[in-house]
Amino acid sequence: MAAALTNQLNALVNNMFAMGLLDDQFQQLQILQDSSAPDFVSEVVTLFCDDGERIICEIARQLEKPNVDFDRVDSYVHQLKGSSASVGAQKVKNTCIQFREFCQQKSRDGCLKTLDLVRTEFYDLRSRFQAMLQLEQQIQACYPKH
Amino acid sequence: MRPEERKGVVARRRDQFPVGMRGLAVDDDPVCLKVLETLLLRCQYHVTTTNQAAIALKMLRENRDMFDLVISDVHMPDMDGFKLLELVGLEMDLPVIMLSVNGETKTVLKGITHGACDYLLKPVRIEELRNIWQHVIRRKFGNRDRGNIDIYEECNKPPNADSDHVHGHVSCVSPDQSGRPSKKRKEYCSEEEDEGEGNTQEIDDPSAPKKPRVVWSVELHRKFVAAVNQLGIDKAVPKRILELMNVEKLTRENVASHLQKYRLYLKRLSAVASQQVSIVAALGGRDPFLHMGAFEGLQGYQAFTSSSALSSFTSHGLLNSPRNNPASLGTQGVPASKSIQTVNGSHTLSHSISDANKYNISLPGSQHGNLGQGLATSLGQTQMQQKWIHEETDDLSTILSGNVLANGMSSTLQNVSPLLPQELVECTQAKIGTQPSVRTTSVNSEHLERPVGVSSSLLDSHVSQQSTVPLSGFSASGLLIHGSFNNSCPTKLGGTSSACAPARSSNDLMVARETKAGASSFGGTMLLPPDMEQKYLNFGGGNDFKQKLDERGADNLIFDWNSVASSQLPSNIGAHHSVSQRWNNSNSNRSNIGARMIGQTSSNASTVMPQMKTDLFISGDMLMPKNVSDLSIPKLQSELSSSSCSFDGLLNSIVKVEKDDVTFSDDLGCGDFYSLGACI
Numbered sequence: 001m002a003a004a005l006t007n008q009l010n011a012l013v014n015n016m017f018a019m020g021l022l023d024d025q026f027q028q029l030q031i032l033q034d035s036s037a038p039d040f041v042s043e044v045v046t047l048f049c050d051d052g053e054r055i056i057c058e059i060a061r062q063l064e065k066p067n068v069d070f071d072r073v074d075s076y077v078h079q080l081k082g083s084s085a086s087v088g089a090q091k092v093k094n095t096c097i098q099f100r101e102f103c104q105q106k107s108r109d110g111c112l113k114t115l116d117l118v119r120t121e122f123y124d125l126r127s128r129f130q131a132m133l134q135l136e137q138q139i140q141a142c143y144p145k146h
Numbered sequence: 147m148r149p150e151e152r153k154g155v156v157a158r159r160r161d162q163f164p165v166g167m168r169g170l171a172v173d174d175d176p177v178c179l180k181v182l183e184t185l186l187l188r189c190q191y192h193v194t195t196t197n198q199a200a201i202a203l204k205m206l207r208e209n210r211d212m213f214d215l216v217i218s219d220v221h222m223p224d225m226d227g228f229k230l231l232e233l234v235g236l237e238m239d240l241p242v243i244m245l246s247v248n249g250e251t252k253t254v255l256k257g258i259t260h261g262a263c264d265y266l267l268k269p270v271r272i273e274e275l276r277n278i279w280q281h282v283i284r285r286k287f288g289n290r291d292r293g294n295i296d297i298y299e300e301c302n303k304p305p306n307a308d309s310d311h312v313h314g315h316v317s318c319v320s321p322d323q324s325g326r327p328s329k330k331r332k333e334y335c336s337e338e339e340d341e342g343e344g345n346t347q348e349i350d351d352p353s354a355p356k357k358p359r360v361v362w363s364v365e366l367h368r369k370f371v372a373a374v375n376q377l378g379i380d381k382a383v384p385k386r387i388l389e390l391m392n393v394e395k396l397t398r399e400n401v402a403s404h405l406q407k408y409r410l411y412l413k414r415l416s417a418v419a420s421q422q423v424s425i426v427a428a429l430g431g432r433d434p435f436l437h438m439g440a441f442e443g444l445q446g447y448q449a450f451t452s453s454s455a456l457s458s459f460t461s462h463g464l465l466n467s468p469r470n471n472p473a474s475l476g477t478q479g480v481p482a483s484k485s486i487q488t489v490n491g492s493h494t495l496s497h498s499i500s501d502a503n504k505y506n507i508s509l510p511g512s513q514h515g516n517l518g519q520g521l522a523t524s525l526g527q528t529q530m531q532q533k534w535i536h537e538e539t540d541d542l543s544t545i546l547s548g549n550v551l552a553n554g555m556s557s558t559l560q561n562v563s564p565l566l567p568q569e570l571v572e573c574t575q576a577k578i579g580t581q582p583s584v585r586t587t588s589v590n591s592e593h594l595e596r597p598v599g600v601s602s603s604l605l606d607s608h609v610s611q612q613s614t615v616p617l618s619g620f621s622a623s624g625l626l627i628h629g630s631f632n633n634s635c636p637t638k639l640g641g642t643s644s645a646c647a648p649a650r651s652s653n654d655l656m657v658a659r660e661t662k663a664g665a666s667s668f669g670g671t672m673l674l675p676p677d678m679e680q681k682y683l684n685f686g687g688g689n690d691f692k693q694k695l696d697e698r699g700a701d702n703l704i705f706d707w708n709s710v711a712s713s714q715l716p717s718n719i720g721a722h723h724s725v726s727q728r729w730n731n732s733n734s735n736r737s738n739i740g741a742r743m744i745g746q747t748s749s750n751a752s753t754v755m756p757q758m759k760t761d762l763f764i765s766g767d768m769l770m771p772k773n774v775s776d777l778s779i780p781k782l783q784s785e786l787s788s789s790s791c792s793f794d795g796l797l798n799s800i801v802k803v804e805k806d807d808v809t810f811s812d813d814l815g816c817g818d819f820y821s822l823g824a825c826i
Contacts, residue, residue, distance in 0.1 A: 025269045028269070028271070028272070029181065032181075032184055032185065032188060032272070036187070036188075037184055037187070040184055043180060044177055044180050044181055044184075047176045047177045047180055048177045051175065051176050051177055075223070078221055078247065078248065079174070079175055079221065081247050082175050082177075082178050082219075082246075082247040082268050083175045083176075083177035083178060085247050085268050085269045086175070086177045086178045086181045086182075086268055086269045087177055087181075088269070
């Protein structure tokens, strides 16, 4: 049971790497997770999922305003870039880089388009992350607590 | 008992130094903060986190002793990371590492110019964080000598002590790296720290209520000078000065000692000044003392900032000149500049020095190469402007008080050497028929410039025909020196405060070389340079100069140097003599002159040397029982004393020169001799 779940988890994560959703920063996080920080990856991923969603909502709200404050948008995108970089969410991070260019050009259309893109990517990643976390929980549930 | 107590105080934190280093992590991004925290914990640091810069600042203000290091994100909504950086830099002396996803050069540069000791890009790697403790050491090195050394020792320990730990990696790297870079940059950090003293004292000798150390900071020295001026130098007695200064914890003894040094200093100055009185008057009656004061401030600042231990000596004048080459340069540079001005009405050491300072200020964190270029250009300009000099000198004091003298000095040294050739040409002609004092000063001065100037003057006056050849020789020598500086000096000087010793040594060596080069060119013999080089190598060999060349840690150099000095102190004196003799030999043409030089040196030595020797021996004694690290301080003393001696000797020699009408060559000889002595 646990083994099957683990296989499933590994396949999921490997797939995420293969798709370019994740980069080696995520591996770094995995390496960091040990007995001293047993839930480190799931904590970071959860933070990322929550915070990313918040930021994306914020960006969307900013872009809805009649007079878009692109500096403001840019700082949000920058933040998203930071957290996606920290979690190893490569694809989201790369999209953020594009996004910032549109911010600098003050292109509302560009921003909106990229926002859609980044949103899609983010939610895709988030669902995978959530699946991953679920699997981890199930796996942990299989083992009696130490 | 004392070591035990010390350990007791510091144990928790320093025994395994990088372990348990207290870092404050600030990032508004929870993901980054979480990752950062975990990474820091993994490095076995003690971590406090906050997601608001304002809170971070509050924490720092309330418990400034609770943190060793701050790591802050650049972009934060409540407060810009740069702002935090600035405030932390202003209010407390903590190394701040900036963190950002944004690696644009502009932003990074902004971080550095705002005082960040490092700028890391997200996502941060644990490898990068494993090294950040070095910034703490650096900062501490800047603050205090003793403390530094302690920490340095601690750092050296980890390999054995903590090798089993995760941070064993760190330890592998640390012993080497910790020392070097820390000294290099120490200067930057050193400026701000005057308050750190309190801690140091307590930590360093908790059991010893002996003499509280006094750091004669620029500020303190200014007060001192102001008090002395108010009283009049003749009527200034320690007690009254102390009253006028109104500084807490300063004792009459402190003041007395400082006054003594100051008087010596003034005496030396007056020797030079007397020769230049007319010139000075012509120049607008600038008071040489004032200038000296400013420079002294600089010197004092460097010397004192560099180490609290040094402060215990409180010997101001001595410390100044001997202590750091830069400082000594400053002092000597002033008179030299004046003389030059009189003669030529333009450029010189003072310019370069001032430039360097300015330059430093503008680019505290910049690299040597850049500095060198900048300086070169600026120097070229300076030559053109007389006013500059004045302004610069004036500015220097402020600048110095403000900051990174050491850096500036180092850069100056580097830059100066290349410039010299050009200046020489100009100077030479102007100088011909100049006063001996000018030359002497130049010779004496440990800077490349001065030697060059000297050489040039020599060439002009004496060897007009050879001028081209000698010049080339000089330039070459300058280049050589330059190279050596690049390798060793910049680092050292940069590292100045604690690294002073190494810097000095390198400088001295350099000087010696230059002088010799000059001599060789003068006499037409190429033998000397090689000799010098050998000498240099020897010294270096003893000291691990090679490591310096490798741009290794200033620490190593310092320690080595110290050790060498301690061991070789007696022998060094002998070495000086030999060197001087060599010089004589090389100058077959001028053998007579050489002899004269010797005579002079000896005579000078009679007056000055005694002090030197005593100091040296004392230092030697002190050194022997202690650890290598401890040695550095006494060493510094000895160096200081020696250098001061050299300075005195130079002055003396100048005077004598006047009397005897000895030629430039004589001066050079003296300069060499003394510089070598300084090398010791």
